[in-house]
Amino acid sequence: MKAGPDIAMVASLVGDPARANMLTALMTGRALTASELAHQAGVTPQTASSHLAKLEGGRLIEAEKQGRHRYYRLSDPDVAGVLEGLAGLAARAGHMRVRTGPKDPALRRARICYDHLAGDLGVQMLDSLKKQRLVRQTKQQIELTAEGERFLSNSLQISAQSLAHPRRPVCKACLDWSERRHHLAGTLGAAIMTRFTELKWAARDAAPGSRVVNFSRTGEKRFAALFGDGE
Amino acid sequence: MKAGPDIAMVASLVGDPARANMLTALMTGRALTASELAHQAGVTPQTASSHLAKLEGGRLIEAEKQGRHRYYRLSDPDVAGVLEGLAGLAARAGHMRVRTGPKDPALRRARICYDHLAGDLGVQMLDSLKKQRLVRQTKQQIELTAEGERFLSNSLQISAQSLAHPRRPVCKACLDWSERRHHLAGTLGAAIMTRFTELKWAARDAAPGSRVVNFSRTGEKRFAALFGDGE
């Protein structure tokens, strides 16, 4: 009938609740085993195995065998982008998952979006970077300024050269579903999040599959010193 | 169990072939009646009505009543963006719709992406704009240059002021599923496409629901003169 890519095919893959749970679990950026994903999705291993085969067939995830485990990860950052987009549409339609756990406020405050910081603090950081003119956002595009490069090197020991990547932009605006505003993605967003973890300013929540990021007391202070909305 | 937006909810809406057909039909940016959408989807009016109610409930589309017709449109350009994203994932997974019609090459050459030009010519236009330094693309962001403003005014009678919009950026990079590269979206992308139509350089295909854009002979020449890879 029609030409074009079969979007129903891939959307229906995401459309099953169990598979959607698995995919959101993989939004942490970590590779997870089949049984971990089964647990996340709340189904038995057999069922999970069938789901994972379908997701792999649809090229949404990739598997790597390691001993008797199979580790699954999202096949591409673009997949994470589309998932965030879907989350945005769901959020604006008011379709939140019913059983809102106690973790919800923490999730809105700071969470992992694939490999970078999202939520209230993520949005706040990008705002502050712009205000301090460390990045320049023209319309839809973000660019690191010379001043920004100095800042990264001095305050966070991140060298601008290390951010270059053949296929991924350094800075990218990513729409935040909880804040409905942009936060910082790209290799820079990822590098900053990594640095936060290394400095023990922040750590991912211990609960498996949780996207919550917990800031330490000192981390919170340092973050505020660098990116606080201050006055 | 989990907090966060219910992405399975909205993905399952897109996941049904009939609904996906309707949504792709609405990617033309035009508002269509319930019966037109039923025809596009290949289902009876009753079935279509049920689908449309679900899509409306999920806030993916909006309806407007006019006489005894109900006109449906995508509720937001963001919806179109997510649909294009899904199309990208489907294309890279090799999941194209089976019955590839004769229109397919035309579709890849030039088509409407919501309200702007996509396909080979869309990508070529953005490339040329950058090469001529009429827009500047830093990393992910596109910006109109002073020279670009003059060009628009002189060659296409588009004034830069008319492009301002409270919620929509002037320039935006939109990923093209057939070319896997960016073309120009935003109010500028839309304005240029409108101008092409007004000048009768190009027209949307007459077949209802078709996204194909046909260029006239003169249109083709003028387009090549402005944006040809010529040199």
Next chain:
DNA sequence: TCGATGCTTCGGCTAGCATCGAACTATGAA
């Protein structure tokens, strides 16, 4: 007022698919 058209609601049918129990294969440890 009458008929035609566009769209929706209702009810029943059917197919597809998610689910799980049971059985099977592969890896690692003792």
Next chain:
DNA sequence: TTCATAGTTCGATGCTAGCCGAAGCATCGA
């Protein structure tokens, strides 16, 4: 070897959701 664990395949089951026929509103034109 033997046992435990991770994962898959197979077959049966049951529910969901898409589908259409028939009937019911609403709007338009005569």
